[in-house]
Amino acid sequence: MTDMRAEISGQGGTGDAGFNDYVQLLKPRVMSLVVFTAMVGLFVAPVPLHPIEALAAIIFIALGAGASGALNMWWDADIDRVMRRTAKRPVPSGAVEPGEALGLGLALSGLSVVMLGLATNLLAAGLLAFTIFFYAVVYTMWLKRSTPQNIVIGGAAGAFPPMIGWVAATGHVGLEAVLMFALIFMWTPPHFWAMALFINSDYEKAKVPMLTVTHGRKSTRTHILVYTILLAPVALGAAFTAIGGPIYFAVSLVLNALFLLGAVRIWRRREEVAEADSYAVEKRFFALSLAYLFLHFAAFLVEATPWANALSTTLGWESLTWR
Numbered sequence: 001m002t003d004m005r006a007e008i009s010g011q012g013g014t015g016d017a018g019f020n021d022y023v024q025l026l027k028p029r030v031m032s033l034v035v036f037t038a039m040v041g042l043f044v045a046p047v048p049l050h051p052i053e054a055l056a057a058i059i060f061i062a063l064g065a066g067a068s069g070a071l072n073m074w075w076d077a078d079i080d081r082v083m084r085r086t087a088k089r090p091v092p093s094g095a096v097e098p099g100e101a102l103g104l105g106l107a108l109s110g111l112s113v114v115m116l117g118l119a120t121n122l123l124a125a126g127l128l129a130f131t132i133f134f135y136a137v138v139y140t141m142w143l144k145r146s147t148p149q150n151i152v153i154g155g156a157a158g159a160f161p162p163m164i165g166w167v168a169a170t171g172h173v174g175l176e177a178v179l180m181f182a183l184i185f186m187w188t189p190p191h192f193w194a195m196a197l198f199i200n201s202d203y204e205k206a207k208v209p210m211l212t213v214t215h216g217r218k219s220t221r222t223h224i225l226v227y228t229i230l231l232a233p234v235a236l237g238a239a240f241t242a243i244g245g246p247i248y249f250a251v252s253l254v255l256n257a258l259f260l261l262g263a264v265r266i267w268r269r270r271e272e273v274a275e276a277d278s279y280a281v282e283k284r285f286f287a288l289s290l291a292y293l294f295l296h297f298a299a300f301l302v303e304a305t306p307w308a309n310a311l312s313t314t315l316g317w318e319s320l321t322w323r
């Protein structure tokens, strides 16, 4: 099977991979934010884990996330080879054999799920297994090449990590875990489509039916605005739950105002103008999307500290909170 995929994608691999090639296989940059959201889900949960258990849970969720990245790179080697942004990745560049990427992805998936189950609970392990399956099989092998809604549905995979963290600590799914899921789920389309606006030619070349390819940039701009509008009440609503508070609310208000302004600017942009300035506004919006998610989750973390609790009590925030 592996050899067959290697043949299909026309690559054998030299096999002379260094340690860094294996690290790159785990998509460390993207997964760093994924793991941060999982860590926040774990720390803001109402049941504190023993520090050793918490550290183990974060390590195994990170391993699982990396494993899903390796499986994605194994399956996508043929299109990654065609796209400028991804051509130097370890499998398409030939540094890592396709079979090695598959083997590492499967081994780390199994290891991370079993170890998370042993370190925390079965539900957390089951959710991790489902998330790996959703990203590697449902998104990568099925949706990515078949529908422009690929990242809307597939985005669920990236939304599960804080829920896994929460469940690792509590053993069950709570309202707050669902809200953290919803926040990432609604954030993913503007995050991804902003980037698709300025790397559309890559997807066109690789024949991946991203929204920019199938419906054009104008429609994608409208989609970004719609999802950014829908995202705001989800993000702000979390302020009035047990994981929110006045600091989170203030941070979220500013971030949503900036994100909405950015989305409106993107929506109003004429294509000739965007092309003339090399998609500078779209690139800034993509960078803002990363700060948006990071700062929302950092604010959840701040709200879990004793002095933030004291501030909430002083302001009477509890009376506004849905518990």
Ligand code: HEM
Pocket (backbone or CB within 6 Å): 029, 030, 031, 033, 034, 037, 085, 151, 154, 155, 156, 157, 158, 159, 184, 188, 191, 192, 195, 290, 293
């Ligand atoms: C289906 C969902 C998603 C898609 C299709 C998507 C797609 C992408 C792509 C194609 C890139 C450029 C990556 C590169 O060239 O290395 C990127 C960057 C990034 N994404 Fe996403 N993303 C998704 C969800 C997420 C989630 C859930 C997170 C974190 C919670 C995330 C965090 C990041 C980060 C941190 C970067 C910047 C990486 C860097 O600086 O190299 N993404 N995303």
Ligand SMILES: CC(C)=CCC/C(C)=C/CC/C(C)=C/COP(=O)(O)OP(=O)(O)O
Pocket (backbone or CB within 6 Å): 027, 030, 034, 061, 064, 065, 066, 068, 072, 076, 086, 128, 131, 132, 135, 140, 144, 157, 158, 161
């Ligand atoms: C715990 C766990 C298993 C977490 C997984 C989290 C997850 C699904 C993150 C997805 C983020 C991501 C790298 C999308 C890239 O899509 P792409 O593959 O289309 O991007 P590419 O073109 O850069 O390969």
